[in-house]
Amino acid sequence: MRDAYLRCPRSRKCSCLPRRNARAKTSVPANVPGNPEPWASHREAAVARIQDVCRPQTEAPLRVLAAELVDILSEIPPAEMKDVWWLTHPKVFQDVKALVENYDLGDGGISFPAEHWKKGEYTRHLIEALPGRFNMLVMLWDKDSITPVHSHGGSYSFVKILSGQASEQYFDNPNNDDEDCEMKLTTDAVRNPGDISIINDDVAVHVLGAPKERFVSLHIYLPGYTANWVWDDDKHSKDKHIGHFGGNFDSLPWNRC
Numbered sequence: 001m002r003d004a005y006l007r008c009p010r011s012r013k014c015s016c017l018p019r020r021n022a023r024a025k026t027s028v029p030a031n032v033p034g035n036p037e038p039w040a041s042h043r044e045a046a047v048a049r050i051q052d053v054c055r056p057q058t059e060a061p062l063r064v065l066a067a068e069l070v071d072i073l074s075e076i077p078p079a080e081m082k083d084v085w086w087l088t089h090p091k092v093f094q095d096v097k098a099l100v101e102n103y104d105l106g107d108g109g110i111s112f113p114a115e116h117w118k119k120g121e122y123t124r125h126l127i128e129a130l131p132g133r134f135n136m137l138v139m140l141w142d143k144d145s146i147t148p149v150h151s152h153g154g155s156y157s158f159v160k161i162l163s164g165q166a167s168e169q170y171f172d173n174p175n176n177d178d179e180d181c182e183m184k185l186t187t188d189a190v191r192n193p194g195d196i197s198i199i200n201d202d203v204a205v206h207v208l209g210a211p212k213e214r215f216v217s218l219h220i221y222l223p224g225y226t227a228n229w230v231w232d233d234d235k236h237s238k239d240k241h242i243g244h245f246g247g248n249f250d251s252l253p254w255n256r257c
């Protein structure tokens, strides 16, 4: 499946998504009672949307990953892809987890161009955004870049280190407390290539940074989110503001082609 790419008709430089296999297509029910969208058409529309735009050939493994994610998530009716979908659809969650764990095909060359990096900062590079389902992006972290403490807008966050070394701290989500309190550190970890961090807002809020060296990471948010909580420091739970994430990318796939 991974090497069966379709050639994009618009450019000899680009390739589109792999041809979908027959088993995956037949595994999707034609419709689900109570679901406002025809089931198969939702999935086909999602794949067609990804296929519609020419994208860099080097990023084909990441597009395959996105297509496989579409297949896995097609088990969940669109109206149920919210709240605690990972509790109502635990097998889907385990399949997504296994998919991310098994991915080992790198960053698709996104880390190569020098202009993709910013000194002392991190940059975001969109792979795929499927509304109501997931956002997938590659992030490049220059040395000394670091996030504030932040939540993920009710999404499940999957982060995989692709190269380099990261540091990550988890804190109990203070939004669960009414009173102002000290942020409680629960995990202080070094993340190496292949390591995965999987959290939602009930598990933890976190800080990710590059104190020792550059690193590259893959991020998948299920579903994608546009607003979250950002804390001013890692001390006081009440010192926070709303952050905005949607559409804020340093490069888009069709601009990298």
Ligand SMILES: [Fe+2]
Pocket: 150, 151, 152, 157, 206, 208
């Ligand atoms: Fe995060």
